[in-house]
Amino acid sequence: MKPFPKTLITGRRYKMTLARSRVIIISTVILTILSFSNCVYYNTFYLAKKKYNEAYRSQQKNADGKANETNKKTYEEAIKKASKVLTFHPDSKYVDDALYLIGKAYYNSEEWRKSSRKFKELIVNFPESGYTGESTYLMGMCNFRLEDHKTADEAFRELISNPENSDFKDDGAFMLGEIRFAEEEYNDAIEYYRDMLTQYPKSDLKGKALAKIGDCYFKQGQYSEAKQQYDLAIKKGPDGDVRYHILFSSAECFYYLGEYKSGLKMFEDVKSDRKYFKKLAEIKLKVAEGQIHLNQNDKALEIFKEITVENPRTLESAQAYYEIGQIHEHKGELLLAKEAYLKGKDENRESQFAKLSLAKSSEIAKLESYRAALSSDSTGQNVVKTQLLLAEAMLMEFSQPDSAINEYMRILSDYPESFEAAQVYYALGYIYRNIEADTALADSFYIELAGRYPDSPYGLKAAEILGIIDSFPDSLNTEKMFARAENLLFDNNNPDSAILVYQELEADHPNTDYSARAAYAISYILDHYIAPSDSSAIFSYQDLIKKYPETAYANAAKLRLGLTSREQSRQKLGEIVQQDTSAVFDPADSTSYERAGFVMANTPNNMPELIWPPALVNEELKGTVYIKFHLDIFGTVSAVELKTTSGNVDLDNAIKDMMLRSSYDPQRMKFEELNKDYVYKYNFMSPAEAKKHSGGGLGGP
Template sequence: MRAMLPAIRNGLKLSLALPVLSLYFLLNSTCVYYNTFYYAERYFKQAEENQKKREKQAQGQQQPQSYPPTGKRYPQKGYEEGYQKGYQPQPRTSYNPDRELYEKAIKKASKVLAFHPESKYVDDALYIIGKSYYSMEEYQKADRKFKELVVNFPKSEFIPKAYFYMGMSHFHLEDYAKAQEAYGEVLKIPKKGELKDQASFMLAEIAYKEQDYPKAIKLYQQMLSQYRKSEKSAQAQLQIGECHFQLEDYQAAAAAFEMVEKHHPNAETHYLAKFRRGESLYLSGKQEPGLAVFQKLGQDERYFHHQAAVKLKIAAGEHQLGRQDRAMKTYEEVIESHPRTEESARAYYELGRIHQLELLDLTRAKEMFDKCKTEKPSSDVANEALARSAEIAKLKSYREQLADSLGEAGAETQFLLAEALLLHMGQPDSALQEYMDLVEREPESNYAPKALYAAAYIYKELRGDTAEAVDLYQRIAQEYPLSEYALVAADSLGIELAIADSLNLGALFEHAQDLLFNRGEPDSALLLLFEVEARFPQSNIAPQAAFTRAWIVDTYLFPEDSSGIYAYQEIIEKHPDTEFAQAARDRLGLTRKTSDLAAEYTLVEGGDTTTFNPEDTTTYSKLGYPVAPEPLRAGLFVYPEELIDYEYRGKVLLKIFIDTFGQVKEAEVLGSSDSDLIDQAAIDAALKTTFDFHRMDPKELNGYFLHQVKFEPPDRKGSRYEPGVGP
């Protein structure tokens, strides 16, 4: 019996120890998963707090965009998480300085889901993961986690937030239908919550994004009536103003922006509302009240960090009120006090415009435009300033050439000079003088009737002198009856020209062909063909004129849209039984718009050559564009690797646009290789090609040229092939 006592004692100890050990392991396990969740929540909260601080700072740096020149609408900007539409928000990018914190939170929360699926913190963990993905702008992943939360935990306290951020994820993915559904679920939840006002606000935002401004106004107003104390109320009122602004109802916009103050906005929202109110008053013709708004805004110490932008608006108001000296002085103050900024670049640009258009000092204007470009090369107006500077330089070049030019060449130079004065320099009086001088100097030139027509336009449209315009129309009809402008002038006068016989109609049609193929003037050819067809619809030439007109639209003017399709359909309807209607049907059945040309200029295999003869300059002249010179630096043609085994070789004919500095800015395939990959490689090579603009005719710069890119398989797979050169 005594021998059994130790065993009994040990058994008793073990039986007492087992419950204690079980309790210990249970508590330790609970502690482990709670610690895991604790750190997940800690990382998440820290990242969220950091992000809120950054967004608040970003709003403080926000600056409305200046309104564009008359005739242009404000750019469409979207509201996204604390940024008001109509302004320039901080760019959203994939970079997030707190990404590491969010990733740690996701990792810890995922462990709770994986190892403790029965834990009471599972819905918390799902929300943390979903919101972390959302804050990292990984919206599809965020959406999946929020859906998992609402499906598996329909009674969770996180349901309103899950639906709201599900909606926000779809909003950023531009799936507005699903976003509306999610916001609708938030509004259906019976209990009151802070997110209902935001969901209501976002429904209005969707209407704004879809540019349904009347609907957006209604939804913003509905949100304001239901959630008067919402933190979003000031922003909603601001957006009502933006909607009226986009509808170009500037008086209503000004009134709406004024009402923002009643909703107790923060400092920056208050500033934005005042700024936009001032702009709206300017655009509604109330310069004095608008100027007063900006002057008061400029004196508010809270907004001294926006002083440059406000001063630009003050200068604009002074200028619109005819106070040129004050405006120029204010622009100079912006340049001096805020150098190397977007605002100082804008000030240089506006000074350039004043010197160009009002003071007519082109030398000083060019100086201002050049300084604008160097002041801040990345500014919004830098490229436009560069273009204006180039136009002034081109104008100077025309004047120098005109002194040494005679005959048709001189007439062309003078016409280009007048055109530049009218369209780019804003000097219609000077342009008129050049047009009329051209007619007196070169009355037999092809540019004479064109100059008279342009002069008539100035008299009629810009000066309102209809009598003088009629005199010029009569002169065109009498002195240049076979020009393309005679028919237009006759229509303006309401008279019939005595050219209805087939011989004269044929001459007109031949003249249109000459304009297109030999002189490279598709617009003039189109005008003449339209008049022939409209005035003589029953003639035999009318269907041919209609088809040629449609072909010009399809091939030269609007190859990327459906204008050509409509023109061909019109031929089929108006001239159904003619050969040209059948030709129109054939054109509508083509899969490639360049098929006719590609039939002559095709890709071939092996050692064959193309049927297109690059030395045949008459072929090029028919296309209406000059041949590009030898490149200064030819772009590298990279042969598509997947086509190497086919040994395709040949040439691609391109229409390229060469700017003032010899850079290729556009490239379009005219003669296809019949391979999209090779065509694209040719375009890429052309866009990297540069030309020596010093050796090119200044009149041809900023214009279109023909350019060949040759191709053949490289010596070894994956190697790069020497680029093609101009024909």
């Protein structure tokens, strides 16, 4: 029997079978392609996520918790892979995941602007995404880091108002307080932190918010209130850095409240907690501070030395060396102090304490140079001046008034008739009145000064302090006579009468700074007012140079004659003056003051802010005034007088008050620059005017 033949498919049945086969093949191919495509972009995102997690886990191990360069490179790899999803698969379901991952990678790398842009892109294009709440919060944080507080505030408020963002609402509310804290609006910050605590009573940020309220009080010097908030915060069980900050700040409050034993005990307790081992140097500094407050300097020295050994080249070691120097300096052990300062200046050189140590070591070296000069000056020619410098250094730089008094008294004992004796009497009166608070003894020096040297600036100042200046005749009140001459010249336009007063001053005070100053004023008047077209002024300047060759007035006269001599062959002095448009005194021109013998002052080293009259705060005002003042040997400003007006009496008074509260550092000035009159050019600008120029921000003069 033949085998059963195979069935042959013919006709319609064959066509139908073939069609079905084609459908099955095409469907299989499409499914394979779709599956492969899904697999590709999922794998791409998976690899991006893997790189992100690798970088994040590594970052968490860093001591400061921040991304290092290696972490940032790995984050960049994750960003590149996630970006492929956005570029090649823009319709895939992983697009919002990719945007979120890129935003987080930039955020962890502290690239705030790039991070913010990605989070915003996610929020706008995928409002229903599960990442929207956190992305809104992180976008706000990016702008906060960029100090764009307005945009950050808007983001946090949007987060709070959106009912879908429940997981991050308390974070947003907390950050509204942080914005005010960053802007130093501490009372407003307190209100926002309290609102957050009220609205989200179960938030895990409760302890942190209470601590921040404490920080607001601390910043305002309300240490008792701050301590209460820290005590409440610690009961909420915070951990890590928040707990450490609370304990540290709470102990500091004890110090500020004068409860040194309680503060020291608290710092000792924190010091013994092994959780804060990495903070040990910082804590030890505060322990030593408490011991100094309790007059346990030897114990403090031991701790400071421990810090320098255990933490070389750190900010803490720089501070420790500085504090060691301070202890020795206050004990009068200047060699040991200098040794500590010299070591401290090389520890963490950019730190504040290294720079302070450098300055202090220089001050001690200067003191040593004064003492060396005294021991080597066999002729005694410069002894008094050197002793004065030594006394001033002990008083102003080392805060040792007793040592300064000894030096001043030695001058009076050994050189009672010296030219500097008046200055010494004034210095002793100043110390006893302003530092030792012994008014009776201070007045005894001022009385002696006013009686012995009535025509000196120090004698006049003493008379003013004692309230007897009005009883002095004009002939003894030298500054009053100079002021009268200036008024005759500049205010009354009477140069002839002014010259008579200056001639009297020069005659009554031979071979003094007063006589040189008066002689220059006479020359100036002849040059600019009385005889500009003949040689009288030239002869007067030449006579001044001959009589007072080492003075600043002689230098000014030489300059004037030098300008004249270059033009001598073609023009006379008077012709030059006629071409000089500033020859007539212009109170609004600084060169007029210089020609009149005044020295233009630099900006004071310590100059307070101008307190604007309330009525003028919103006025758009700006301008310039010239302020005449006297600078004494201690850098104190007195006898303030406006040579030009601001145009408003209240503002003039405010400027004078500001100048009286200003001071100069006498250690930065030459000896001959002190105890002189100066003119200062001050530019003022109202808050409203400053705001206009700064585009809306707060401004000042």
